Amino acid sequence: MKGRHLYNRIAVLRRERGISRADLAEAIGVNVQTVGYLEREEYNPSLDLALRICEYFGLPVAMVFSARPMKALSQELMERRSDREE
Amino acid sequence: MAMSRSKRRAGVLLNVAGLVLFFVAFFAADLLARPVWLLGGMAVMLVVVVASFVATFWRTKLWHLVHRRSELLDEREMRVVHEAVNRSYAVFSVLCLALLLILLQFEPEVPPAGKVLLAGLIYLAHMLPAMFVAWSEREV
Numbered sequence: 202m203k204g205r206h207l208y209n210r211i212a213v214l215r216r217e218r219g220i221s222r223a224d225l226a227e228a229i230g231v232n233v234q235t236v237g238y239l240e241r242e243e244y245n246p247s248l249d250l251a252l253r254i255c256e257y258f259g260l261p262v263a264m265v266f267s268a269r270p271m272k273a274l275s276q277e278l279m280e281r282r283s284d285r286e287e
Numbered sequence: 288m289a290m291s292r293s294k295r296r297a298g299v300l301l302n303v304a305g306l307v308l309f310f311v312a313f314f315a316a317d318l319l320a321r322p323v324w325l326l327g328g329m330a331v332m333l334v335v336v337v338a339s340f341v342a343t344f345w346r347t348k349l350w351h352l353v354h355r356r357s358e359l360l361d362e363r364e365m366r367v368v369h370e371a372v373n374r375s376y377a378v379f380s381v382l383c384l385a386l387l388l389i390l391l392q393f394e395p396e397v398p399p400a401g402k403v404l405l406a407g408l409i410y411l412a413h414m415l416p417a418m419f420v421a422w423s424e425r426e427v
Contacts, residue, residue: 231361244363 204245208271212240214258229253290347298343305335380412 215225215236222240226233229250238244239254246254255265264274272280290298309332316325344350352360353368360368387405391397420427 232364235361235363238363247362250362 205268206242207245208242208267208269209239210265210271210274211236211254213274214260214265215240218258225257228257290343295343295347295349298339302336302339302343305332305339308332309336376416384409384412 211225215222222233222236226236229236230253231250235244239246251262251266255262258265264277271277309329312325312329312332316322316329319325340350352364353371357365357368384405387408391401391405394401
């Protein structure tokens with residue numbers, strides 16, 4: 202069975218925090234090339250790896266991975282805020 | 288060392304072509320009483336095989352990747368190697384069995400056991416993966 206395409210914010214989060222690919226790879230226990238594949242959304246991680254990535258960034262899964270194209274983080278936060286205010 | 292996919296593919300083709308031509312030259316040399324030019328050709332083919340192996344598989348660490356213990360691979364690498372081994376098994380089985388079939392055709396007096404053995408090997412090559420699953424899985 203061919204899995205569906207998963208979108209993620211790994212590249213944005215990594216750059217935002219000034220972390221190198223090598224550091225992220227070491228922290229989540231994968232090869233540097235695998236981080237590249239994940240960032241280009243050419244590889245869907247297992248649930249275990251996805252959870253490790255989310256734990257590393259300290260974010261819930263829904264903020265890092267999605268089955269639909271992801272909006273910019275700032276836009277999503279603004280929308281959540283206005284939803285709460287309504 | 289990084290290498291583009293097109294260069295890697297060229298390296299793979301060169302490696303296989305070098306190997307096939309080496310064997311063709313080897314058999315031809317046996318038939319033609321080993322002329323010097325053919326032995327020279329064999330040496331050139333051997334150099335092509337070794338050079339393409341070093342450039343395509345050794346320096347890029349591809350050889351290391353497919354021979355590393357699975358505990359040392361991450362999940363993506365494991366999937367890549369698993370798919371490669373899967374395809375290799377299919378290709379290798381077909382090649383070996385086809386070669387065996389061809390050799391049996393050239394044999395003047397093939398004992399019936401030879402043909403039965405070939406049929407058995409074709410069955411085994413086809414069924415082995417299912418046998419492993421049947422043996423090891425709790426539920427299928």
